[in-house]
Amino acid sequence: MIAAINGFFNFFKCDIKIKQYKIQHKTFIPTECELTNEDYEKLLRTAKMQNNERLCFVMQTICATGIRVSELQFITVEAIKKGYAEIQNKGKIRTILIPTDLIQVLLRYIKKHKIKSGCIFITKNGKPLNRSNIWAEMKKLCKTAGVDEKKVFPHNLRRHFAIRFYNKIKDLSKLADVLGHSNINTTRIYLKGSSAEHLRIINSLGLVKYRLVT
Numbered sequence: 107m108i109a110a111i112n113g114f115f116n117f118f119k120c121d122i123k124i125k126q127y128k129i130q131h132k133t134f135i136p137t138e139c140e141l142t143n144e145d146y147e148k149l150l151r152t153a154k155m156q157n158n159e160r161l162c163f164v165m166q167t168i169c170a171t172g173i174r175v176s177e178l179q180f181i182t183v184e185a186i187k188k189g190y191a192e193i194q195n196k197g198k199i200r201t202i203l204i205p206t207d208l209i210q211v212l213l214r215y216i217k218k219h220k221i222k223s224g225c226i227f228i229t230k231n232g233k234p235l236n237r238s239n240i241w242a243e244m245k246k247l248c249k250t251a252g253v254d255e256k257k258v259f260p261h262n263l264r265r266h267f268a269i270r271f272y273n274k275i276k277d278l279s280k281l282a283d284v285l286g287h288s289n290i291n292t293t294r295i296y297l298k299g300s301s302a303e304h305l306r307i308i309n310s311l312g313l314v315k316y317r318l319v320t
Contacts, residue, residue, distance in 0.1 A: 138254055141262045143270075145253045149244070152251035161243045163215055164227050164235065165263055170208045172267035172285055175260040177202075179234035183223050186212050193286065200286050268296035 108124050115122045146169065153162035167173070167181055177193050180202070185191035186209055191202045204212075216226060225234045240260050248255045264285075272281050282293040 139256050139262075141257045141266050143266075145251075145257055146263075146266060148251040148253050149247050149258065152247045156247070156250070158243065158247075159215070160227060160235075161240070161247075163211065164240060165244070166211070167208060167227075168260060169263040169267050170205050171202050172264055172271065173202055174264060174286075175237045175240060178227055178240075179225050181212075181227065182225055183216055183221055186216065186226070195286065198286075200283075265296050268293070272297055 108126055112123055115124075146165075150162055150165060153159075153165065164178065168175065168178065171181075171191075173181070173191075173193065174195075177191075177195065180191045180193050181204075182191070186204065189204055189209060191204065193200050193202055212226060215221075227235045229235060229239065237260060244258050244260065245255060247253070248258050268281060268285060271284065272278070275281075278290055278293055278297075281296075282290045285293060285296070287293045
């Protein structure tokens with residue numbers, strides 16, 4: 107947009123040029139956007155209470171594996187039986203390991219819904235669920251679950267996985283491999299703490315020694 111405007115000024119020989127305003131990336135995410143483990147469990151309970159079994163298992167699958175929403179289509183009957191899924195994206199193939207507990211849950215889901223092969227999570231038309239389907243269903247849970255809408259979107263489940271995984275092993279390169287990132291700086295974005303967490307750390311430093319005496 108800036109290039110187009112500058113091109114316009116240049117065409118009319120105006121001695122004006124707009125420069126891009128650089129903003130430093132925030133080192134933390136707003137607290138109101140952070141999906142906590144408590145929020146996650148509330149969403150699952152609400153989906154189950156509303157008999158939305160498919161959404162309940164979709165959220166668990168994304169959060170337990172760290173896959174992108176677009177990669178949900180690779181969670182197939184065949185993948186569940188093998189214990190891993192092969193994700194094809196931009197000419198690359200990576201293997202996603204599926205947790206044992208999730209395999210057991212999804213095997214029962216497959217049997218109950220008589221899904222013989224292919225993608226597990228599909229629409230009534232037999233097509234794989236997409237981002238908009240899942241996003242819309244997740245938003246419907248918010249009010250009943252008591253979770254702020256700002257926190258509830260599919261990609262936040264992937265971020266929740268990333269934080270839990272990193273807190274467990276403290277290895278950024280392994281997390282990058284699991285998430286399918288070629289650049290480790292992309293992975294770092296997923297690990298931004300909340301502003302409340304940063305403030306707790308800053309407050310705990312105890313560097314204010316003298317206070318104003320009145």
